[in-house]
Amino acid sequence: MMVVAIIILLLGAAVYKMKGSIEAAKIVRAHSDLKTFQTSLVTYESLAGTLPSTAQGLKALVEKPTSEPKPRIWNRVLDSLQKDPWNHDYIYEYPGKRSPGSYDVSSAGPDGVPNTEDDIGNWQQL
Secondary structure (H helix, E strand, O other): OHHHHHHHHHHHHHHHHHHHHHHHHHHHHHHHHHHHHHHHHHHHHHHHOOOOOOOOHHHHHOOOOOOOOOOOOOOOOOOOOOOOOOOOOOEEEOOOOOOOOOOEEEEOOOOOOOOOOOOEEOOOOO
């Protein structure tokens, strides 16, 4: 019985220590996803002649927009839109508030609330 209790304590400690690593991995994945969106948006802009509007959003990378600004040439740039590591949609704004003259693409971060301290966005330097 004592051996089982020790094993349970060791497993609990291991899970507790891994929690920080898991959260760090989620942040790294969010930054990687943002880089993918940035590359995809460059491709979209080179074909379409403009970036998608905020209303069109990142969905314009997957489905041809029907609202203005309509793309000059459109090709599917991504197969699908994935959610961020915390299972929330990524946020896209054009023109960007934090990147004037460009766009903002971000994750609301672990708390899931946009415009808070834990947001992860293309305006941050790695």
